[in-house]
Amino acid sequence: MSTDPILTVSGITKTFPGVTALDNVSFDIRRGEVHALVGENGAGKSTLMKVLAGLHQPDGGQILHRGQPVSVQSPLEARQMGILLIHQELSLSPELSVAENIYLGAWPTNALGVLNKRKLRRDARAALEALGCGFGPDRRVGTLSVAMQQMVEIARSQAFSADVVIFDEPTASLTDTEKDQLFATIRELRGQGVGIVYISHKMDEIFELTDRITVLRDGTVQGTVTTADTDSTAITRMMIGRTLEAYFHKAEIAFGAETLRVEGLGLDGQFDDVSFAVRQGEVLGLYGLVGAGRSEMVETIFGVRRADRGRLIWQGREIPLPTPRQAIDLGMALVPESRKEQGLVLMMGGLDNTTLPHLSSYATATVMDRGREMQVFDRYRKALAIKTTGPDQPVSTLSGGNQQKFVLAKWLCADPRLIILDEPTRGIDVGSKSAIHELIAELAGRGLAVIVISSEMPEVLGVSHRILAMAEGRLVGEFEGDAMTEENLIDAVSHHLANPAAQ
Amino acid sequence: MSVRTVVRAKAPGAPTRWLMRNHIWVFLALTFAVFSLSSPYFLTMNNLGNVLTQAAFIGILAIGMTLVMINGEIDLSVGAVLALASALAIGLQDHIGVWPAVMVGFLSGAALGFLNGTLVALSGMHSFIVTLGGLIGIRGLVFIYTGEDALMVTDFSYTEYPEIYLGPVSLTAMIFFALALLFQWVLTSTRHGRETYAVGDNLQAAHDAGINIKRHKIINFTLCGALAAIAGILLSMRLGTAEPNAGKVWELWTIIAVVLGGTRLQGGYGSLWMTIGGVLTLAVLRNGLRLLNTPNYVELMVMGAVLILALAIDKLLSRHEVGR
Incomplete structure (x- = not known):
């Protein structure tokens, strides 16, 4: 491993309305290293990764690629520069062949737009063989296992000569054997001199695979350490250690x-x-x-x-x-974590959301009794101090905290x-x-x-x-x-x- | 769990795989067999030639519809475009001559397709809405042009072109098959064709890979409009007249034929082999039911039931493939 940085991020800041997702973040990736990026959910890992892959534009700071300042405007530009993101949700077209997916958007054609299938297949086969993939370029991607589909994405690194490859939770849906194969592939890439960013929640993987670890917390870098010099307790502490701010x-x-x-x-x-x-x-x-x-x-x-x-x-x-x-x-009542997906009908008002699971309790012969619904709504609005303009304000327009209170109100109604x-x-x-x-x-x-x-x-x-x-x-x-x-x-x-x- | 499970059964041979994806042909063979046994008139050269000619009009519309649907869109205006092209091709003959009139009809279809595509690609409106507007607006245009009456040809040699036959196969049917083969080649062998699948299959992945999504959509809508115009011109030749109501609800029969074939409404999946199968099945069903003197409303009921049955089979079969 050389110490020559291939990608340097300095002072990157990114804010979304009401949230500072990244605050003055700096770190670097060297040739031929696997660099772990860890942190709790919401620490800023995925925002940072999206900035590197051209999906978000930073508000401030600089990215140096091979020593040159770059501005990555789109995933396509990132790929052309040699920065490749392996998505957690794979970004492939299941109906197309392996070869077509590897070169998606960059297929060889003649002047009339007729595909040069032989060249496409030959180049794709070379990329697959460089990584030792056990399937050919003609397979339809939809017939491949998740692990094989991931290999198709990784094969793009060969096809586009990527020198930075970012893995986002790559083992989330792999079996143990598939994980070992993936690690072998990542080590192969490292041997080629590629700089690898490895995002994961799994401590054992990080200690097995990576050379250095950068810890993010609340959008700031808590430090970068050499993996061999630390242990999981220290890393966990960096990730979650905060002072008690309030007593309950x-x-x-x-x-x-x-x-x-x-x-x-x-x-x-x-x-x-x-x-x-x-x-x-x-x-x-x-x-x-x-x-x-x-x-x-x-x-x-x-x-x-x-x-x-x-x-x-x-x-x-x-x-x-x-x-x-x-x-x-x-x-029993279960108030789920993802309130938008599981908890609320966002276009409805607070009242309708509150009484939704128990409509029959507020109806006389299937006709809704608005008065009784209003009583319940008022009771919970007061009890939970919900800030809303009225029973019909769509919950999509409320703050996250007030939305969460309606989720609670909905379940508490059922006693x-x-x-x-x-x-x-x-x-x-x-x-x-x-x-x-x-x-x-x-x-x-x-x-x-x-x-x-x-x-x-x-x-x-x-x-x-x-x-x-x-x-x-x-x-x-x-x-x-x-x-x-x-x-x-x-x-x-x-x-x-x-x-x-x-x- | 979001993990896709892969059936690790022994990989089926290429013909089996082709049949699993093109099972509409099995369905077609079945309906074919049923009508051959139940009607003495069905299995005659003459009748089968007729089936092909009748199939060709919906068939040519279905080629364009297949392209648009693989792209992840839909075009409801094809029936109206067909009527306009047929009206222009006949109505302008006395003024500018036969072939220039045909050319104007063809270009009107391509231009309206281009307009549909541009509106869809640039405005971000759903193609269902854009082309629903097209369906109504273009039909209005047809009525303005024809003035509610059918236009008649004066030069009757115009109606003789479709009477060119190769055995029992009419020129119209041959044009349908030639176009279907041509566009099947476009779909499998050109960059535009393959990127059409990529866009319909996974829009985000296509966008991230730098594929020009708008361009492909505009091209496919233009092709769809041009093909609808060709169908309209062929219809005007066959009938010798252009009715303002020509092609009414044909957009629905076209969608039915394409979906029956197995092309997915959500995009990314389909082929013209499937569409040819769907078009022929629909034509055989209509023809067979008429030969059996089925009342019109019963015919509609049977067709509706068949459509749902075919799609249910499609769902069952696709479970054998990768779970998606």
Whole structure:
């Protein structure tokens, strides 16, 4: 590995309305190195990557490619310069052949626009063989596995002589064997002198593959370190370590009977051997890094995903694994993380969103009773301090915090016994955050069992009575009372990541 | 999970694969067999020649529609363009001569197609809306030009061209097949053809690769309009008249034929082999049902049911391919 930088990013700043996604970011990629880019969701990794690939234009700062200042206006320009982005969602045309996909947009033709299929096939075959791909240029891409499709994208690096290749979470949908093949390919590229940016949440991959690591947090670079000189605990600390900014109010009550007990719950490829219980009046925090399997686990309890094994005991009685409808009828509520996709009908007003899942409760012989709907709407608007001009203001025009409150109002209407909140304060303003924290305490005070998933250390420490730590699909620690500290949580999560065998 | 699962079964041979993608031909063979057995008049040279000629008009429209649909768009104005081209080709003959009139008819179709394509590509409006406007507006133009009455040819030699036959196959049918082969070649062997698939299949990927999406859309709409004009001119030759209502709801039959063939409405997938199969199936069905003296409204019901059945089979078969 030489120390000669092929791509230097200095002082890059990028703001979106209301958010500074990248703040004075500087780092460099050298010839023949694999450079990891890590950080929590929202740390700015994908924005940085999109700036490099020409999908976003930075507001300030400079990019030097082979020592020359460049301005990358489009993905096409980036490719022509030799900067190639391997998308997480593959950007291929399934109906076209492998060869056509490798050279998409740059097919050899004669003056009349007739394709030179022989040249296309020959060049594509050379690119595939350089990477040792086990399939030919004539295969239709739609018939290839995800791993093979990824190889088609990587083969573009050979076809366009790329000297910077950016991988965005490339192993997200690969099996272990496919992952090993991918790593071999990445090392092959490194051997060719290509500078590689490797974005991943998976600590073991980063330590197996990369030469240096740059950590991003809240849009700023926390530091660049040599992989051999550090360990996963240090990196985790750089990623998530922040000071406690606020104290949260916790209801001081005695817990009631068990609302839900989970025994040996498992879903192949996602998580396994999950057992825990949550009691009336208790806020149970579920902490872990992105990809730990927390969302998948609660979705399985709620019946969105079908468990492969495990038992649920609901209020003392074993129940069959429910469908979402049955889970709602039992008294469970799941407030999902992606409220726009799963939680709200954005074009409707707040009132309609609130009463949507329970319309029959507000209707007399199928005719809606607007008065009763208004009462409920007013009650939650006051209780949650929702800022809206009225019941019919489309929720798409509200702030993220107020949208999230309507999602909560919608589920609270059903009067659940257990409410599961998945990242309830992601992407919302500080004021709304504390309102939601207070609401969590109040719900527990009323005797509900609450499960809060959060990647934010202060939040999970602040609102929970008890915390479960999760990593790589397993529960790796349980903390209560004085044991609930930042240190303990980081240790639990990162030790596990450093020794994935020691399960 | 977003992972696509690949069927790792033994790869089927090339003919099997072709049939799986072009299963409309199996369907066509079936309908063919049924009508051969149930009507003594069906399986005669004369009748089959007729089927081909009847198929050719929707067929030529369907070629253009296939290009536009693979591109991920739709053109509802083809029936109206056909009527306009046929009216101009006949109406102008007395003023500027037969072949110049035919040329004007042809160019009117190409120009309207170009206009459709430009509006779609540059405005970002959905082609369904743009060409729906075209359907209504162009039909209005036809009525203004013809004044609600059918235009008649005065030079009857004009109507003799379609009477050129090669065995039972009329010139009209031959033109249809020649055009279909030509554009199948365009689709498989030219940059424009392949990029048409790329745009319809994954717009973002095509855009990121620097493919000029607007240009391809404009070209395909222009081709579609020009082909509709050719169908209109051939129809005017066959009938010797140009009715203002010619080609009404033909855009729907055209879409049905293309979709029946297996070309995907969302774009990115299809071929003219499929479209020829769809066009012929539709023509055989209509012809066979008429030979059996099926009342018109029953015919419509059967056709509707067949369309849905064919698409259900398509769904079933495509599950055997990669899950998409």
